[in-house]
Amino acid sequence: MRELPVAAANAISGGGGCVFILRVERVDELDxxxxxxxxxxxxxxxAEIAIDMLKGLSAGEIAERRGNALLTIRTHIKSILFKSGTNRQAALVSLLCSRFGAARHPGEQP
Structure with missing residues (x-):
């Protein structure tokens, strides 16, 4: 995704307003x-942890990224497994992929 140059942002806003630019990837993730x-x-x-799992992140990577203890993330994953009716992380990721599509790994370009 390209960033909008400052001159273009000023032209769009008339020079005195604000222009809000959302990255499409972030909007997709919020959806x-x-x-x-x-x-x-x-x-x-x-839901955020489930999306991180779709991106292929391990529980340890998710914990580090979110600033949580690994045990906290594992507890969330157990809850996600229960609510989704699955009993393995691989089955959960497969279910999520089939319903919601794959997610991009952090830093991956579209």
Whole structure:
């Protein structure tokens, strides 16, 4: 995704206003969080962790990225497994992929 140059932002806003630019990837992720919350009854945190799992991150990587203890992330994953009716992380990721599509790994370009 390309960034909008300052001159173009000023032209769009008339020079005195603000221009808000959302990265498409972030909007897609927020949409996925919302869908996961509704369809599986997940909390926001659980939905975000599920998305990180879709990106291929391990529980340890998710814990480090979120600044949580590994045990906390494992507890969230157990709750996600229960709510999704799955009993293995691989089955959960397969279910999520089939319903919501794969997610990009952090830093991956579209």
């Amino acid at each position: 996925r969080v919302s869908k996961l919350k509704r369809s599986l009854g997940l909390t926001r945190t659980e």
